[in-house]
Amino acid sequence: xxxxxxxxxxxxxxxxxxxxxxxxxxxxxxxxxxxxxxxxxxxxxxxxxxxxxxxxxxxxxxxxxxxxxxxxxxxxxxxxxxxxxxxxxxxxxxxxxxxxxxxxxxxxxxxxxxxxxxxxxxxxxxxxxxxxxxxxxxxxxxxxxxxxxxxxxxxxxxxxxxxxxxxxxxxxxxxxxxxxxxxxxxxxxxxxxxxxxxxxxxxxxxxxxxxxxxxxxxxxxxxxxxxxxxxxxxxxxxxxxxxxxxxxxxxxxxxxxxxxxxxxxxxxxxxxxxxxxxxxxxxxxxxxxxxxxxxxxxxxxxxxxxxxxxxxxxxxxxxxxxxxxxxxxxxxxxxxxxxxxxxxxxxxxxxxxxxxxxxxxxxxxxxxxxxxxxxxxxxxxxxxxxxxxxxxxxxxxxxxxxxxxxxxxxxxxxxxxxxxxxxxxxxxxxxxxxxxxxxxxxxxxxxxxxxxxxxxxxx
Numbered sequence: 377x378x379x380x381x382x383x384x385x386x387x388x389x390x391x392x393x394x395x396x397x398x399x400x401x402x403x404x405x406x407x408x409x410x411x412x413x414x415x416x417x418x419x420x421x422x423x424x425x426x427x428x429x430x431x432x433x434x435x436x437x438x439x440x441x442x443x444x445x446x447x448x449x450x451x452x453x454x455x456x457x458x459x460x461x462x463x464x465x466x467x468x469x470x471x472x473x474x475x476x477x478x479x480x481x482x483x484x485x486x487x488x489x490x491x492x493x494x495x496x497x498x499x500x501x502x503x504x505x506x507x508x509x510x511x512x513x514x515x516x517x518x519x520x521x522x523x524x525x526x527x528x529x530x531x532x533x534x535x536x537x538x539x540x541x542x543x544x545x546x547x548x549x550x551x552x553x554x555x556x557x558x559x560x561x562x563x564x565x566x567x568x569x570x571x572x573x574x575x576x577x578x579x580x581x582x583x584x585x586x587x588x589x590x591x592x593x594x595x596x597x598x599x600x601x602x603x604x605x606x607x608x609x610x611x612x613x614x615x616x617x618x619x620x621x622x623x624x625x626x627x628x629x630x631x632x633x634x635x636x637x638x639x640x641x642x643x644x645x646x647x648x649x650x651x652x653x654x655x656x657x658x659x660x661x662x663x664x665x666x667x668x669x670x671x672x673x674x675x676x677x678x679x680x681x682x683x684x685x686x687x688x689x690x691x692x693x694x695x696x697x698x699x700x701x702x703x704x705x706x707x708x709x710x711x712x713x714x715x716x717x718x719x720x721x722x723x724x725x726x727x728x729x730x731x732x733x734x735x736x737x738x739x740x741x742x743x744x745x746x747x748x749x750x751x752x753x754x755x756x757x758x759x760x761x762x763x764x765x766x767x768x769x770x771x772x773x774x775x776x777x778x779x780x781x782x783x784x785x786x787x788x789x790x791x792x793x794x795x796x797x798x799x800x801x802x803x804x805x806x807x808x809x810x811x812x813x814x815x816x817x818x819x820x821x822x823x824x825x826x827x828x829x830x831x832x833x834x835x
Contacts, residue, residue, distance in 0.1 A: 391517070391595070393592055393593065394512065394513060394514065394517075394521065394593045395521070397512065397569075397570050397571065397593075398509045398512065398513060398521040398522075398524055399524060399528075400563075400566040400567060400569075400570055401460075401464065401504075401505050401508045401509050401512075401525070401567075401570065402505060402509065402524040402525045402527065402528040403505075403528060403559065403562060403563040403566055404464060404467060404500075404501035404502070404504060404505030404525065404528070404563065405501070405502075405505055405524075405525040405526060405527070405528035405529040405531075405532060406528045406529070406531060406532040406535075406559045406562075406563070407467065407468075407471050407497060407498055407501050407532065407556070407559055407560065407563065408498050408501055408502055408505075408528075408529050408532060409528065409529035409530060409531060409532025409533040409534075409535075409536070410532035410533070410535060410536045410555075410556055410559050411440055411471075411494055411495075411498055411532075411536075411556060412529070412532070412533055412536070412645060412648050413532065413533035413534070413535075413536030413537050413540070413648060413669075413673065414536040414539060414540065414552050414553060414555070414556060415436075415437055415440070415491075415553075416536075416537075416540070416648060416669065417536070417537070417539075417540025417541070417543075417544060417549075417552060417666050417669075418540065418549040418552040418553055419433060419436065419437060419549075420544075420547075420656075420666075421544075421547040421548075421549040422436065422487070422549050424547060425549070426483075426484045426487070428484065430782040430783060430786055431782075431783070432484065433782055434778065434779045434780070434781070434782045434783065435488060435779070436484065436487060436488060436491065437778050437779075438774075438775050438778040438779040439487075439488045439489075439491030439492050439495065440491045440492070440494050440495035440498060441495060441771055441772075441774045441775035441778050441779075442492060442495060442775055443474075443491065443492035443493060443494060443495020443496040443497075443498070443499065444495040444496070444498045444499035444502065444771040444774070444775075445495075445499060445768050445771035445772050445774075445775060446492075446495070446496055446499060447467075447470075447495060447496035447497060447498060447499020447500045447501075447502075447503075447771075448499035448500075448502060448503050448764055448767035448768040448770070448771050449499070449764060449768045450496075450499070450500070450764075451463060451467075451499055451500040451502075451503035451504060451760075451764055451767070452503055452760045452761040452762070452763055452764015452765065452767070452768075453760065453761055453764065454466075454500070454760075455503055455504050455507055455760035455763075455764070456576075456758075456759075456760035456761060459572050459573070459576055459580075460504050460507060460508040460511070460572060460573045460576055460760075461508070461567060461570055461571070461572045461573075463500055463503075463504045464500075464501070464504055464505070464508065464563070464567045464570070465564060465567050466500060467497045467498075467500035467501045467504065467563070468497070468560045468561075468563040468564035468567065469497075469560070469564065470493060470494075470496055470497035470500065471494055471497035471498070471501075471556065471559075471560040471563075472556075472557050472560035472561065472564070473493055474490050474491070474492075474493030474494030474495070474496070474497060474556070475490070475494060475553060475554055475555075475556030475557045475560060476490075476554065476557060477489060477490035477493060478490030478491060478494065478550075478553040478554065478556075479550045479551070479553050479554030479557075480550070480554075481550075490553070494556065495771075497560075499767065499768075499771060502747075502767050502770075502771070503760065503763050503764050503767045504760075505525045505528075506522050506525045506747045506748065506750070506751040506763070507573075507751050507759065507760060507763050508573055509521050509522045509524065509525060509751070510522045510748070510751035510752055510820070511573040511574065511575045511576065511751075511759075511820070512571070512573055512574065512589070512593055513593070514593065514594055514595070515817060515818060515819045515820075516688070516817065517688060518688075518752070519687040519688040519692070519748055519815075519816060520684045520685070520687055520688050522744075522747065522748045522751055522752075523680070523683060523684045523687055523744040523745075523747075523748055524684065525744075525747055526680055526683075526739075526743050526744035526747055526748075527677070527680045527681065527684060527744070529680075529743070530673070530676040530677045530680045530739065530743075531677055532559065533648060533673050533676060534670070534673035534674060534676065534677050535559075536552075536555075537666065537669050537670045537672075537673045538670060539551075539552055539555045540552055540666050540669075541666050541667055541670060544666045571589045571592070572585070572589070573589075574586040574587075574589040574590045574593075574605070575605055575756055575759075575820075577589065578602075578605050578606065578609055579609045579756060579757070583602075583606070586602070586605070587602060590602060601819065601821075604819060604821035604822075605756070605821065607821075608755070608756050608757075608821055608824065609756065609757075619755075619757065619758050620758055620761065620762055620765065624827065624828055624830065625754075625755070625758075625762075625827070627811070627813075627827065628753040628754055628762070628827055629762070629765070630811065631749065631753060631811055631812055631813065632749070632750045632753065632754070632762065632763075632765070632766035632769075633765070633766055633769050634807055634811065635742070635745075635746045635749065635750070635766075635804075635807075635812070636746065636750070636766045636767070636769040636770035636773065637769060637770070637773045638742070638800060638803065638804040638807060639742045639743075639746045639770060639773075639804075640770060640773035640774045640776075640777050641773055641777060641797070641800040642700075642703055642707075642738075642742065642797050642800045642801045642804055643707065643777065643793075643794070643797030643800070644735075644738050644742070644743070645774050645777060645778060646777050646778060646781040646793075646797070647731060647734065647735070654727075654731070654790070655668050655669065655724070655727070655728060655731075668728055671728070671732065672728075672731055672732055672735055675732045675735055675736055675739075676735045676736075676738075676739050679735070679736040679739035679740050680739045680740075680743060680744060682739075682740055683695060683739060683740040683741075683743070683744045683745075684744070686740075687744065687745070687748070687816075688816060688817070691814050691816040692745045692748065692749060692812070692814060692815060692816060693808060693812055693813075693814050695740050695741050695744075695745055696741045696742065696745050696804075696808040696812060697741075697805060697808055697809060698737070698740065698741060699737045699738060699739075699740050699741015699742055699743075699745075700737075700741055700742065700801050700802075700804040700805040700808060701737075701805055702733070702734075702736070702737030702741075703734055703737045703738055703741070703742075703798075703801040703804075704798050704801040704802045704805065706730050706733045706734040706737065707734060707794050707795065707797050707798030707801055708794075708795065708798045709730050710727065710730040710731070710734065710794045711790075711791045711792070711793075711794040711795040711798065712791070713726050713727050713730060714727070714789070714790040714791040714794060715789075715791040742804065746770075749812070749813075749815065750762070750763050750766040750767070751763060752815045752820060752823055753813065753815065753823060753827070754824075755824045755827070756820070756821075756824070781793070784796075
């Protein structure tokens with residue numbers, strides 16, 4: 377798409393405009409995904425420069441998770457105070473700084489500092505990307521558009537695998553990590569033409585600007601939706617973070633926090649961060665293991681596209697149930713593969729196929745649906761803060777898994793580790809069946825109204 381065409385769309389309105397600004401906001405996910413994938417290849421070669429124990433290796437990998445938890449904790453409040461658009465700009469700038477610092481790091485502490493700074497940006501991005509899209513998208517296509525964030529996460533992971541492979545021959549891990557400056561610049565430029573969220577504008581005393589944005593992003597009469605926003609804002613004016621702990625909001629808080637933990641303890645980012653290391657242990661060389669992860673990355677992208685196509689058709693719950701059931705089965709098989717002696721040949725291929733299937737089921741379920749649901753189920757007055765709580769929880773769980781994975785595999789073995797992830801996947805299935813609501817095709821205000829009235833949305 378040429379610059380002229382993009383410029384014309386940004387001056388226009390309707391679905392094309394919504395799709396474009398949503399795609400720009402989804403670039404937040406690209407930062408998230410790129411950082412997730414790039415360390416998986418770089419860590420194979422960082423050890424050649426800095427001799428590290430398994431614990432120190434875990435600290436280097438998980439440094440970004442610690443930063444992301446901090447960024448998410450701050451990001452929710454900043455999204456409510458500064459606005460969604462300004463926070464996107466800030467996340468791009470911070471990510472650029474962190475990537476530069478990692479590229480020139482002379483010591484492990486400096487490398488960890490760069491990872492922490494990158495993580496803060498990712499924390500901002502993981503809160504504000506889905507939040508912005510959910511508020512600017514019409515209800516009929518909100519699920520697919522918000523899931524673009526997760527699609528960009530998978531594209532970021534895939535692109536990082538290509539970067540890893542390009543520099544794997546020379547072991548140039550500094551170039552791998554420094555390449556993160558590129559998506560940061562792309563996001564920083566892309567955000568310049570994006571409008572602010574209409575819901576945030578109205579809640580901050582700018583109804584005329586909110587109306588103008590709705591006119592550009594909706595087909596037909598906007599007054600009914602604007603009236604719902606007005607009613608919500610007036611009802612919730614003067615609210616604080618304490619509202620999160622009111623009884624009527626407790627079900628949504630449980631769902632958000634529960635899915636945040638389950639998305640991580642089912643092992644996804646342990647696999648993403650250590651995929652080349654896992655495959656290398658099955659008999660692949662370093663370069664071959666990185667190349668194999670490219671295939672895993674392609675599957676991740678393709679299955680996320682499948683989720684986007686179906687998420688507004690079959691609903692959020694159905695995809696979660698199918699995804700968690702599939703993850704449980706593939707992790708059980710993967711544990712058996714690693715339990716067998718002499719991993720090589722057929723078993724190496726079987727392990728790779730199992731990882732691809734595991735990623736496929738994650739990509740249609742817990743991957744996109746978690747981020748979509750936490751952008752839908754909370755009331756406007758505390759939506760940014762509530763998303764921040766769920767996202768902080770997600771990153772803390774991410775940190776715990778990333779930090780413990782090398783230690784777990786070294787002490788109890790990969791088989792027991794994958795079986796443990798499988799048990800948590802089964803728990804995620806039960807949790808979804810019993811507690812997760814269906815939000816397909818509903819306005820954000822209608823979802824909030826049902827939550828206030830204690831109306832069940834799991835049927």
